[in-house]
Amino acid sequence: MTYSPMAVTIRDVASEANVSATTVSRVFNHTDLVSPETVERVRRIAERMGYEPNATAKSLSHGRTEAIGVVLPAPHGEFFSEIMRGIDDVAQDSEYYLLISSSHYSLEEGEAAIRALRGRVDGLLVMTTHVRAKAMLEKRTPDVPVVFMNSAMAGTEHDAFDFENRKGAYKAVSHLLERGHRCLATITGPPDSYDVRERLSGLRKAVADTGLDPASVTHIQGDFTQASGYQAGKEILALDTLPDAVFACNDYMAIGAMSALQEAGVRIPDDLAMAGFDDIPSARYASPSLTTISVPVYDLGRAAAKRLIARVRGEHVPEAREKLFASELVIRSST
Structure with missing residues (x-):
């Protein structure tokens, strides 16, 4: 007999397998209640007939959706x-x-x-x-x-x-400061972001531990996208004094900013150092490759x-x- 998959019901499978509809239901929901031989035979017949157990009915039968x-x-x-x-x-x-x-x-x-x-x-x-x-x-x-x-x-x-958002940012900014950079800028991201809050806290601590005033850091807002990083790079170029290092709160913004700066002839890292956060796969293939904080x-x-x-x-x-x-x-x- 030929069956249309859309028309096949649990009763059709039960009839073909010469078992009850309850047994077929148990095969698909509670196999521990059916012998292995019956499970194998019913599943083989159901597959041949094109029968698919109803997902909603399955979830109701054992209280889970999988x-x-x-x-x-x-x-x-x-x-x-x-x-x-x-x-x-x-x-x-x-x-x-x-x-x-x-x-x-x-x-x-x-x-x-x-x-x-x-x-x-x-x-x-x-x-x-x-x-x-x-x-x-x-x-x-x-x-x-x-x-x-x-x-x-x-x-x-x-x-x-x-x-480790806070510690990670602390490590990145400390690295910039250890390289001798003192005129810093940061590309922050959305002001209501938990990541931004934690990473800026790490930045402020690193700056303060070096004896600098955290208020001296220039803040430029982005939105975590590469496009916003590019725009931030344009804003950095418009500053009265070009910072010698920038920490971006994620890699996308760092890569976007580098693109805008390099288009204007800024050499990285000779004129300005750049660090990001996340270590996305693109970070290592950027030009130049991006110093960043890697998180698992x-x-x-x-x-x-x-x-x-x-x-x-x-x-x-x-x-x-x-x-x-x-x-x-x-x-x-x-x-």
């Missing part, structure tokens, strides 16, 4: 791709699907994304750059486990995996996903809820 929600600030970029690579590797190994949404750097859109994923996922991985990250859960706390990544959530009841983006994604799946499965997790991933100064040609 999916994890991921909310990121942006849907693209090398940094977020590395985070997703780590998450995806764990999800694949653990047989979970991923539903991905973007907050577009907006607290309100982040809240909306979490609401949209309610009831569709077994757990949530959330990254937000906003300093008021806790507000994302104030109106309605999700009824599934939530793990935060590089967000201002330390000290809450939620798992939080963060980078892939590893953080993996660790956060592992923790979430452990929470979803109700496994005992002896580790602390908070984990800080170390940063490393990578010195390249730009300094």
